[in-house]
Amino acid sequence: MTSRLALRPATVRSVPKSPTGIQGLDEITGGGLPRGRPTLICGGPGCGKTILSMEFLMNGARRFGEPGVFLSFEETVEDLTLNFASLGFDPRPLAARKKLSLDYVRVEPHEIQETGAYDLDGLFIRLGHAIDSIGARRVVLDTIETLFSGLSQTRLLRAELRRLFQWLRTKGVTAIVTGERGNGGMTRHGLEEYITDCVILLDHRVNDQNATRRLRVVKYRGSTHGANESPFFIDESGISVLPIASLGLQHRVSPGRLSTGVPDLDAMLGGKGYFRGSSILVSGGAGTGKTSLAGYFADAAGRRGESALYFAFEESAAQIMRNLRSIGLDLEPRLRKRLLQIHAARPTTNGLEGHLSAMHRIIEEKKPRVVVVDPISNLISVGTSVEVKAMLARLIDFMKVRQMTALFTSLTTDEDHPEGTDVGISSFMDTWLVLRNIERNGERIRSLNVLKSRGMPHSNQVREFVLTSHGLKLLDVVRDQGRVLVGSDRVAHAGGGPVAARRAGRRAARR
Amino acid sequence: MSAKTARRSRRPRKARATGAFFDLRLYVAGQTARSLAALANLQKICNEHLDGRYRIKVIDLLENPQLARGDQILALPTLVRKLPQPIRRLVGDLSDTERALVGLDLRPRSPGKP
Numbered sequence: 001m002t003s004r005l006a007l008r009p010a011t012v013r014s015v016p017k018s019p020t021g022i023q024g025l026d027e028i029t030g031g032g033l034p035r036g037r038p039t040l041i042c043g044g045p046g047c048g049k050t051i052l053s054m055e056f057l058m059n060g061a062r063r064f065g066e067p068g069v070f071l072s073f074e075e076t077v078e079d080l081t082l083n084f085a086s087l088g089f090d091p092r093p094l095a096a097r098k099k100l101s102l103d104y105v106r107v108e109p110h111e112i113q114e115t116g117a118y119d120l121d122g123l124f125i126r127l128g129h130a131i132d133s134i135g136a137r138r139v140v141l142d143t144i145e146t147l148f149s150g151l152s153q154t155r156l157l158r159a160e161l162r163r164l165f166q167w168l169r170t171k172g173v174t175a176i177v178t179g180e181r182g183n184g185g186m187t188r189h190g191l192e193e194y195i196t197d198c199v200i201l202l203d204h205r206v207n208d209q210n211a212t213r214r215l216r217v218v219k220y221r222g223s224t225h226g227a228n229e230s231p232f233f234i235d236e237s238g239i240s241v242l243p244i245a246s247l248g249l250q251h252r253v254s255p256g257r258l259s260t261g262v263p264d265l266d267a268m269l270g271g272k273g274y275f276r277g278s279s280i281l282v283s284g285g286a287g288t289g290k291t292s293l294a295g296y297f298a299d300a301a302g303r304r305g306e307s308a309l310y311f312a313f314e315e316s317a318a319q320i321m322r323n324l325r326s327i328g329l330d331l332e333p334r335l336r337k338r339l340l341q342i343h344a345a346r347p348t349t350n351g352l353e354g355h356l357s358a359m360h361r362i363i364e365e366k367k368p369r370v371v372v373v374d375p376i377s378n379l380i381s382v383g384t385s386v387e388v389k390a391m392l393a394r395l396i397d398f399m400k401v402r403q404m405t406a407l408f409t410s411l412t413t414d415e416d417h418p419e420g421t422d423v424g425i426s427s428f429m430d431t432w433l434v435l436r437n438i439e440r441n442g443e444r445i446r447s448l449n450v451l452k453s454r455g456m457p458h459s460n461q462v463r464e465f466v467l468t469s470h471g472l473k474l475l476d477v478v479r480d481q482g483r484v485l486v487g488s489d490r491v492a493h494a495g496g497g498p499v500a501a502r503r504a505g506r507r508a509a510r511r
Numbered sequence: 512m513s514a515k516t517a518r519r520s521r522r523p524r525k526a527r528a529t530g531a532f533f534d535l536r537l538y539v540a541g542q543t544a545r546s547l548a549a550l551a552n553l554q555k556i557c558n559e560h561l562d563g564r565y566r567i568k569v570i571d572l573l574e575n576p577q578l579a580r581g582d583q584i585l586a587l588p589t590l591v592r593k594l595p596q597p598i599r600r601l602v603g604d605l606s607d608t609e610r611a612l613v614g615l616d617l618r619p620r621s622p623g624k625p
Contacts, residue, residue: 105585123584
């Protein structure tokens with residue numbers, strides 16, 4: 001017997017939704033705002049309510065075939081047009097093609113005298129006319145609470161607003177109503193009592209001189225949604241929300257392998273190198289050769305004809321090129337063939353959100369097969385560790401889903417305990433290479449070992465390597481009486497005697 | 512209200528030299544009790560205080576919804592005094608004669624109120 005209680009989650013559909021087209025927001029809301037219903041967006045002054053609303057409308061008109069009406073209670077049509085333009089979007093052609101209608105409702109307290117009973121039918125008629133004349137499917141009311149400053153009969157206004165939102169529902173338009181954050185409530189006049197389908201809260205706060213914006217879906221009737229605060233960012237192409245919640249570990253995994261660019265290192269990783277779509281951490285102290293390994297990795301991608309994207313947070317592109325040239329790695333041809341692109345920026349020039357959202361955008365746009373972030377540790381300087389971790393998880397998932405292989409370098413300050421100083425990000429990493437400078441007997445010896453590499457047999461040896469003008473070379477392991485010999489000892493053991501050892505020492509000094 | 516009544520106007524035979532001419536527009540939505548009350552109240556005020564120096568144009572937004580935008584209409588009924596300048600907006604059915612007279616500048620504003 002089939003029980004009525006048997007749940008069929010796969011067939012239970014949540015409420016129909018209208019996509020906002022805003023990066024990340026549709027993800028948090030599981031597809032957009034509730035279709036045919038009003039959504040309340042509230043927050044303090046300058047939190048981004050208007051821009052979010054505008055983007056919702058312009059995406060509707062341009063991408064989803066849904067014309068929209070923007071009714072502003074605060075800005076004139078001229079100001080609105082300028083604001084739209086600041087998002088790189090001229091509303092006038094769309095308005096001319098009847099895809100968009102902008103209107104300004106002026107509420108000037110000193111111009112209005114109340115002389116008896118009234119209702120807000122004028123607003124209804126005006127809005128209804130705008131909706132009907134372009135067949136609008138989307139409406140923005142920004143910020144309707146301004147009415148309370150111009151009209152004194154608060155009770156009547158509240159009743160009329162309730163009627164307005166009900167009327168919007170019967171019109172079947174997907175609406176955004178914005179409200180200013182009030183004391184003790186979401187909005188000054190308690191709009192959240194009337195708009196209960198979906199409420200989104202925006203916040204703008206300053207942390208260590210860095211302004212950060214946060215978005216949170218407070219409620220969404222009839223739908224699951226991410227409940228966390230998500231950072232968001234506004235730049236010249238609009239809003240992007242970066243959900244801290246992970247995308248879920250459902251990405252495809254690839255059995256394909258990629259060369260590290262260093263044949264000896266490939267050998268240490270089961271003979272084939274990294275997994276495609278995996279993330280790789282290269283950690284080490286200053287001057288241990290992290291950027292060199294990153295350079296080899298980017299170069300190997302070019303050799304396969306795949307594009308690589310290099311985010312440099314420490315050195316300029318020219319500096320990286322010059323330094324890599326000193327070990328015999330010339331990336332110039334890769335750059336010329338557009339197989340390599342370097343984006344260099346100081347982490348402090350942007351907030352953390354700014355960086356991660358810029359990285360998302362660039363990755364989305366260039367669609368590289370291979371990404372290098374050098375170094376990831378510099379991002380810590382602009383955010384708190386928890387944030388970095390969450391956003392990094394997000395970025396890694398983002399790339400994994402797209403089957404991009406990513407290599408992150410990380411500067412370790414405590415060389416003896418590299419595990420402790422890596423933002424706790426190692427759990428996101430599939431392969432972790434540790435580079436060290438070992439100082440002994442008056443020489444510094446470079447060493448490399450594979451701390452972990454998921455899903456493949458890998459070498460457990462700590463290998464010595466050298467950076468020569470001909471490139472990075474892992475040296476053969478030399479054993480003597482059960483000890484692994486490194487540096488001059490190794491050279492001496494190889495039979496060259498003290499002279500050869502000295503020569504090796506001089507060579508090392510030149511490097 | 513029909514289109515005919517919407518254009519109904521009372522041109523003064525001769526405007527008084529002492530007072531300015533009032534150009535008034537009453538915005539309503541259909542012939543509701545409130546609309547009719549507003550028009551009746553307005554006519555009474557005009558008769559008593561303007562002595563022919565006025566013109567009333569009634570605009571029914573149900574018939575001409577596009578006209579709501581130009582005069583920034585929100586609430587109904589709304590009386591807009593186009594002339595004399597500056598423009599004044601009176602919201603409501605004009606049943607509060609005192610406030611209506613103040614709003615039309617036919618009576619000085621009470622002290623303490625701007």
